[in-house]
Amino acid sequence: MTDSTSPAPTTEGGAAQHPEAPWWTSATVYQIWPRSFADGDGDGVGDLAGIRSKLGHLHDLGVDVLWLSPIYRSPQADAGYDISDYDDIDPLFGTLDEFDELLAEVHALGMKLVMDLVVNHTSDQHPWFAESRSSVDSPKRDWYVWRPRAADGSLPTEWRSFFSGPAWQLDPATDEHYLHMFAVGQPDLNWRNAEMRAAVHAMMNRWLDRGVDGFRMDVINFIAKTPASLEPGAAGFEMDPSVHDHLQEMHREVFAHRPDRQLITVGEMPGATVDDAVLFTDQQRHELDMVFQFEHVDLDHGPDSKFDVRPLRLSALKRSLARWQEGLADRGWNSLYLGNHDQPRLVSRFGDDGPYRVESATALAAVLHLHRGTPYVYQGDEIGMTNAGFTSIEQYRDVESLNWHEEALAAGASEADVLESLRSRSRDNARTPVQWSAGAAAGFTTGTPWIGVTANSAEVNVEADRASGERSVFEFTRRLIALRHELPVVQLGAFALLAPDDERLWAFTRTLGDERLLVLANCSGEPLDLDPALDPVLRRRSVPDLVIGNTPHGIGSLTLGPWEVRVLRG
Numbered sequence: 391m392t393d394s395t396s397p398a399p400t401t402e403g404g405a406a407q408h409p410e411a412p413w414w415t416s417a418t419v420y421q422i423w424p425r426s427f428a429d430g431d432g433d434g435v436g437d438l439a440g441i442r443s444k445l446g447h448l449h450d451l452g453v454d455v456l457w458l459s460p461i462y463r464s465p466q467a468d469a470g471y472d473i474s475d476y477d478d479i480d481p482l483f484g485t486l487d488e489f490d491e492l493l494a495e496v497h498a499l500g501m502k503l504v505m506d507l508v509v510n511h512t513s514d515q516h517p518w519f520a521e522s523r524s525s526v527d528s529p530k531r532d533w534y535v536w537r538p539r540a541a542d543g544s545l546p547t548e549w550r551s552f553f554s555g556p557a558w559q560l561d562p563a564t565d566e567h568y569l570h571m572f573a574v575g576q577p578d579l580n581w582r583n584a585e586m587r588a589a590v591h592a593m594m595n596r597w598l599d600r601g602v603d604g605f606r607m608d609v610i611n612f613i614a615k616t617p618a619s620l621e622p623g624a625a626g627f628e629m630d631p632s633v634h635d636h637l638q639e640m641h642r643e644v645f646a647h648r649p650d651r652q653l654i655t656v657g658e659m660p661g662a663t664v665d666d667a668v669l670f671t672d673q674q675r676h677e678l679d680m681v682f683q684f685e686h687v688d689l690d691h692g693p694d695s696k697f698d699v700r701p702l703r704l705s706a707l708k709r710s711l712a713r714w715q716e717g718l719a720d721r722g723w724n725s726l727y728l729g730n731h732d733q734p735r736l737v738s739r740f741g742d743d744g745p746y747r748v749e750s751a752t753a754l755a756a757v758l759h760l761h762r763g764t765p766y767v768y769q770g771d772e773i774g775m776t777n778a779g780f781t782s783i784e785q786y787r788d789v790e791s792l793n794w795h796e797e798a799l800a801a802g803a804s805e806a807d808v809l810e811s812l813r814s815r816s817r818d819n820a821r822t823p824v825q826w827s828a829g830a831a832a833g834f835t836t837g838t839p840w841i842g843v844t845a846n847s848a849e850v851n852v853e854a855d856r857a858s859g860e861r862s863v864f865e866f867t868r869r870l871i872a873l874r875h876e877l878p879v880v881q882l883g884a885f886a887l888l889a890p891d892d893e894r895l896w897a898f899t900r901t902l903g904d905e906r907l908l909v910l911a912n913c914s915g916e917p918l919d920l921d922p923a924l925d926p927v928l929r930r931r932s933v934p935d936l937v938i939g940n941t942p943h944g945i946g947s948l949t950l951g952p953w954e955v956r957v958l959r960g
């Protein structure tokens with residue numbers, strides 16, 4: 391389907407798509423994390439009314455798909471990733487009627503809307519779990535993962551929760567343990583149970599009948615655990631191959647009924663390898679359209695904890711992404727992201743959120759959007775929002791950060807060290823309110839925001855960015871999204887990494903038939919001299935054709951300015 395050697399597509403009227411390529415090969419997705427996007431009712435929490443008020447911003451940006459992080463009913467133990475009713479909207483965010491209005495407006499603007507599907511676990515407040523925990527004989531007992539209490543007091547396995555502490559919780563009602571890979575309030579569903587799976591399929595079908603355009607599937611590779619990894623003493627999760635059966639069954643029960651709809655599925659998969667991803671995203675296998683892999687966001691921490699911060703080598707980052715480009719070149723498809731609601735802000739992590747904030751935000755955007763795959767823009771990244779800069783634990787809200795702070799202090803770490811790690815790695819870095827204006831609460835709410843606004847909102851905000859002409863990150867991102875719509879070589883061109891060992895230059899080519907793009911990004915705050923031996927385009931006498939760049943001068947020179955990106959044709 392995405393074979394780069396297939397006949398070159400035709401360009402008509404500025405937009406082009408390979409006749410056999412799926413629609414999402416030319417699409418860009420925008421992620422909304424509703425709590426912090428925009429608040430319509432002044433209670434300090436983002437909501438559907440807020441999203442509706444900002445659809446013009448998203449339409450102007452030109453994104454094709456909006457993905458909403460969970461808005462379902464939830465006790466909010468993990469900011470909505472703990473769902474107590476899959477069929478209703480949490481009152482914090484609005485009502486089903488408002489959702490229908492939002493969906494209609496999104497469609498009227500020519501965009502699609504994708505929901506988050508969180509079915510590795512539910513909330514412990516979900517009626518399914520209430521029934522399951524009520525008795526060992528409950529008809530829903532087997533919908534979750536229960537293990538008897540051992541006489542010697544040992545836990546069923548050694549698994550640790552992602553949010554600190556053991557992954558097992560003793561439930562007093564029946565004196566048995568339930569598994570929770572995440573918070574205590576997020577019990578894992580048992581995907582070996584066919585009735586439970588059918589209930590999930592039915593729920594998905596109801597949302598598709600309502601008109602939504604697909605799902606982003608939360609930790610979907612975690613749904614199948616090997617029997618061995620659930621034996622006493624087992625150290626941690628291992629993916630069971632039955633995950634492929636579950637996804638194929640889901641396809642049959644849900645997606646195959648709708649051949650006429652343009653849907654999209656993306657599976658979030660911590661730990662998935664390139665080989666796994668080929669299987670998950672090969673269109674012939676009918677599993678998923680693409681996966682979120684984690685290899686490139688796991689390069690800058692130690693093996694045991696994301697809070698064990700290590701320096702990142704550019705060569706490691708670009709080689710990692712290049713391996714995925716190569717691995718999914720013939721079968722399958724990549725999703726492209728450098729940030730989301732679980733990761734630090736990309737400009738603070740991979741760029742320079744000081745003097746070169748705009749240059750590094752745009753350079754990194756160009757590099758990301760010009761890889762082969764479907765790019766994901768996380769809210770606020772289109773204006774180069776930075777990390778939160780919190781300095782006290784009272785400012786944090788995320789369960790992962792709060793639990794880890796407590797656990798690390800109990801293990802003897804100093805408050806200063808823990809705060810330093812949180813400053814760089816807490817998920818709250820990406821969860822501060824979107825900065826719409828220089829006004830109070832950054833224009834996010836008329837009330838008191840549920841989490842502090844990042845201190846730079848007077849300078850970094852949508853109004854200021856969009857008024858800043860050639861320095862607008864928004865405008866640059868808009869042009870990148872448009873390029874993907876217009877240029878088949880951006881959609882489908884073969885990828886080749888240049889200068890893989892260079893620790894400052896990120897360079898690659900994309901080639902499709904006679905079309906060829908050379909992407910050159912200086913990922914440093916110092917000028918960088920280009921070696922003409924790098925690429926024939928640099929050896930030509932004539933000034934090359936600039937497709938897009940983030941500095942107004944120097945196209946023909948062999949020096950890139952600090953964080954300069956240049957995309958040349960030829």
Ligand code: ISL
Binds near residue numbers: 696731732
């Ligand atoms: O952020 C992480 C830990 O630092 C990741 O391991 C994260 O937990 C993992 O990416 C799974 O994330 C998804 O499922 C979680 C939820 O908290 C995240 O927000 C969601 O994206 C549990 O539902």
